[in-house]
Amino acid sequence: MITFSAPLVISHQTGKVAVLADLHHDSYSKIGRGPFESHGLDNGLPWAELDALIIAGDLADAPFSHWPAAFAYLRRFIDPSKTIVVPGNHDYYAGYLNADDELENLTTAAGAHFAQQREIRHGDDRYFCTTLWTNFALLGDAQAAMNVARRHMNDYAQISKRLKTGPLSPSELLGRPPHVAITPEDILTLHKVQRQWLEDKLSEPHWASNGRSFAVSHHGPHPDSAGQIDGLTPAFHSDLTPLFDRYRIDGWYFGHSHRRLAAQVGRTAVHNVSIGFPYEKHDPDELPLKELCLVPMPGTSVTSRR
Numbered sequence: 001m002i003t004f005s006a007p008l009v010i011s012h013q014t015g016k017v018a019v020l021a022d023l024h025h026d027s028y029s030k031i032g033r034g035p036f037e038s039h040g041l042d043n044g045l046p047w048a049e050l051d052a053l054i055i056a057g058d059l060a061d062a063p064f065s066h067w068p069a070a071f072a073y074l075r076r077f078i079d080p081s082k083t084i085v086v087p088g089n090h091d092y093y094a095g096y097l098n099a100d101d102e103l104e105n106l107t108t109a110a111g112a113h114f115a116q117q118r119e120i121r122h123g124d125d126r127y128f129c130t131t132l133w134t135n136f137a138l139l140g141d142a143q144a145a146m147n148v149a150r151r152h153m154n155d156y157a158q159i160s161k162r163l164k165t166g167p168l169s170p171s172e173l174l175g176r177p178p179h180v181a182i183t184p185e186d187i188l189t190l191h192k193v194q195r196q197w198l199e200d201k202l203s204e205p206h207w208a209s210n211g212r213s214f215a216v217s218h219h220g221p222h223p224d225s226a227g228q229i230d231g232l233t234p235a236f237h238s239d240l241t242p243l244f245d246r247y248r249i250d251g252w253y254f255g256h257s258h259r260r261l262a263a264q265v266g267r268t269a270v271h272n273v274s275i276g277f278p279y280e281k282h283d284p285d286e287l288p289l290k291e292l293c294l295v296p297m298p299g300t301s302v303t304s305r306r
Contacts, residue, residue: 004115004117004118004119007118007119007120007121007126008084008113008115008118008119008120008121009120009121009122010051010052010082010084010120010121010122011051012051012122012123013051014049014050014051015051015122015123015297015298016046016049016050016051016294016295016297017050017051017052017053017054017122017125017127017294017295018045018050018052018053018054018293018294018295019053019054019055019056019216019253019271019273019293019295020041020053020054020055020056020255020273020275020289020293021055021056021057021058021088021218021253021254021255021256021272021273021274021275022056022057022058022088022255022256022258022274022275022276022277023035023055023058023059023060023070023275024058024060024061024090024275024276024277024278025059025060025066025069025070025073026060026061026062026065026066026069026070027061027277027278028278029066029069031278033278034073035275036077036275038275038278039275039289040289040290041275041289041290042077044289044290045290045293045294047077047078050078050082051082051122052082052083052084052120052122053074053077053078053082053083053084054084054086054115054120054127054129054216054253055083055084055085055086056086056088056216056217056218056253056254056255056273057086057087057088057089057090057091057131057217057218057254057255057256058088058089058090058091058218058255058256059085059088059090059091060090060091061090061091061093061094061158062093062094062095063091063092063093063094063095063102063103063106064094064095064102064106065094067091067106067107067110068106068110071083071107071110071111071112074112079111080110080111080112081111081112081113083110083112083113084112084113084114084115084120084129085103085107085112085113085114085115086115086116086129086130086131086216086217086218087100087103087114087116087131087218088131088218088255088256089131089133089155089159089218089256091103092155092158092159093154093155093158093159094158095159095160096159096160096161096162096179097159097160097161097182097186097190098161098162099162100114100116103116104116115129115130115216116129116130116131117129117130117194117197118130119201123298124208124210124211124212124298125211125212125213125214125295125298126206126211126212126213126214127214127215127216128198128201128202128213128214128215128216129216129217130194130197130198130216130217131190131194131217131218131219132191132194132195132198132215132217132218132219132221132238132254133187133188133190133191133194133219134187134188134191134219134234134235134236134237134238135188135191135192135195135238136149136184136187136188136234136235136238137234137238137239138223138226138229138233138234138237138238138239139229139231139233139234142188142234145231145234145235146184146185146188147184148231148232148234148235149184149187149232149234149235150183150184152232152235153232153235155182155187156181156182156183156184157181159181159182160179160180160181160182161179161180161181161182161186162178162179163178163179163180191238195240195243198215198243199243199246199247202215202243202246202247202248202249203247210298212250212251212298213247213248213249213250214249214250214251214252214253214295215249215251215252215253216252216253216254217252217253217254218254218255218256219236219237219238219254219256220236220237220238220254220256220257220272221237221238221239221240221243221244221252221254221265221270222237222238222239222240222241222244222252222263222265222270223237223239224263224264224265224270225237225254225261225262225263225265225270225271225272226257226259226261227257227259227261227283233257236256236257237256237257241265244265244266244267244268245266248267249267249268250267250268250269251268251269251270251271251295251296252265252268252269252270252271253271253273253293253295254270254271254272254273255272255273255274256274257272257274258274258276258277258280258282259272259274259282259283259286260272260273260274260282260286260287260288260289260292261285261286261287262287262292271292271293272292273289273292273293275289
């Protein structure tokens with residue numbers, strides 16, 4: 001796990017920032033389309049005016065095969081130096097949960113920025129970015145939720161974790177380090193680490209008297225923005241009400257569940273900014289992405305539409 005000690009400072013020119021999740025670029029490439037064009041975002045966003053685009057997870061499956069093409073696609077809309085990638089669950093497919101350094105290397109090679117447990121600073125705004133995997137406790141029985149996730153989510157077949165070994169083990173000599181499939185227990189452990197990091201950052205005094213604080217995660221932080229809840233929902237969303245009650249969070253952007261919904265949790269506007277898979281059906285109560293994904297300019301209120 002990478003923890004960045006120094007914040008990433010993004011140049012403040014226009015003050016405009018967009019956050020989008022779940023591009024799934026590889027899925028769109030298979031049908032010869034692009035995620036932005038498919039959802040009216042190619043002409044619907046002020047690309048030339050954006051100071052930054054933050055991807056809140058799921059840029060593409062199998063990053064070593066598909067991230068280079070995804071970065072080339074993004075380059076058509078925004079300079080790589082303004083692009084920040086927060087990894088989602090699909091970004092670890094065909095890879096290792098405990099190898100963020102490899103994802104960072106891919107991102108850096110594309111000229112972009114990797115943000116796992118990383119603070120982004122833009123003007124007087126700070127963004128705290130992390131996958132923030134679920135704690136499975138949304139419905140009150142974390143063990144039952146972990147069992148459901150184990151049976152029904154591809155993550156537990158597609159994502160591995162490296163095992164610690166000595167130097168020059170036989171499998172490493174063959175080019176494949178020893179590994180095992182991840183478990184929901186691994187995810188719960190990682191949730192605790194990332195949640196603690198987020199709380200530590202939120203508790204730090206802001207350097208600007210009127211500065212704003214935002215959270216960007218892949219997983220959902222509150223049931224009010226989850227949509228219809230079923231037995232699998234705890235694998236996508238946690239209930240982090242204590243964080244909303246304890247800290248000033250001006251806005252929270254996330255993805256993962258592909259439901260473009262918004263909620264007002266105390267003072268915080270919580271927005272799901274998922275693009276989602278091609279041909280995916282969306283409920284009539286979902287909101288326009290081009291409204292959800294643009295961070296309000298300083299001096300304007302950060303409120304949600306319901």
